[in-house]
Amino acid sequence: MEVIIQPCAAAAADLVARLLAARLRRTPALVLGLATGRTMEAVYARLIALHRDEQLDFSHCTTFNLDEYAGLAGDQPGSYRRYMQEHLFDHININTRRTHLPDGTAPDLAAECAAYEQRIEQSGGIDLQLLGIGASGHIGFNEPLSALMSRTREKALTPLTRAQNAFAFGGDPARTPARALTMGVGTILAAREIILLATGRAKAAIIAKAVEGPITAMISATALQLHPCCKVLVDADAATLLTETDYYRWIFDHEPEWAPFR
Ligand code: GLP
Numbered sequence: 001m002e003v004i005i006q007p008c009a010a011a012a013a014d015l016v017a018r019l020l021a022a023r024l025r026r027t028p029a030l031v032l033g034l035a036t037g038r039t040m041e042a043v044y045a046r047l048i049a050l051h052r053d054e055q056l057d058f059s060h061c062t063t064f065n066l067d068e069y070a071g072l073a074g075d076q077p078g079s080y081r082r083y084m085q086e087h088l089f090d091h092i093n094i095n096t097r098r099t100h101l102p103d104g105t106a107p108d109l110a111a112e113c114a115a116y117e118q119r120i121e122q123s124g125g126i127d128l129q130l131l132g133i134g135a136s137g138h139i140g141f142n143e144p145l146s147a148l149m150s151r152t153r154e155k156a157l158t159p160l161t162r163a164q165n166a167f168a169f170g171g172d173p174a175r176t177p178a179r180a181l182t183m184g185v186g187t188i189l190a191a192r193e194i195i196l197l198a199t200g201r202a203k204a205a206i207i208a209k210a211v212e213g214p215i216t217a218m219i220s221a222t223a224l225q226l227h228p229c230c231k232v233l234v235d236a237d238a239a240t241l242l243t244e245t246d247y248y249r250w251i252f253d254h255e256p257e258w259a260p261f262r
Helices: 009-026 038-054 081-088 107-123 159-164 185-189 201-212 220-226 245-253 256-261
Strands: 004-008 031-034 061-067 067-068 126-129 152-156 178-184 191-197 232-236
Touching: 004 009, 004 245, 009 038, 009 126, 009 191, 009 232, 009 256, 038 081, 038 191, 061 081, 061 107, 067 081, 107 178, 185 220, 191 201, 191 220, 201 220, 201 232, 220 232, 220 245
Parallel strands: 004 232, 031 061, 031 126, 126 191, 191 232
Antiparallel strands: 067 178, 152 178
16 A cells, blocks of 8 residues: 655645546556545546546546445436536546446346446456545445455445435435445455545544554455555545654655656
């Protein structure tokens, strides 16, 4: 794992977008794992700008989102399909048929989850997975005690997660769906490269646990410590409670891999 600390949220989102753009230019048929949430909005805005200003080409890439609410159709407000259309897909040259999210309205949700895993496999697996982190430490919707080898399945959402995501449902946690379909921790760990982005003071405590704490199913993000190619990008606010920041900064300043991005 590498931790990269940027001075502000905009700089952290910009670096995530530039990393992703570099991967996409190298491999036009990239298989991308995508995340939702407010943190990702700045990344998607940067990607749209790179498409507009530098002709970043999405026409050959395939995407798989981490999760979708159970019971919500893709055109309903609050659904992650709608979020993706509004924040990214409608503004770039991606082939919508190659953008995948679990279908929260499928008649058999277990079968839908198994089919989602199959679609990822048939696409050759995920090259680069983007992640945010929830207040409960979840990645995707892998709530506390999610098995660290889990695959895509239906999960109940914690009251904390429903409160955190209520902004998309008129601010009312009771109107926020109680269940979701999500890639498992094992699905996420199977990606070839992972980039987690967290910004703001509210994420500082959970980032410290995820990066420097012991691996535990209570905080699914701690499983990322097992991944051979995982980058955690944070702004100075989200880095406040990390203890080894001098070391992380030294690595970023000295590793040749980072030279084009410094
Ligand atoms: C939701 C998503 C997560 C995301 C989290 C963070 O719960 N399922 O994948 O990481 O939101 O949200 P935000 O970026 O709004 O803090």
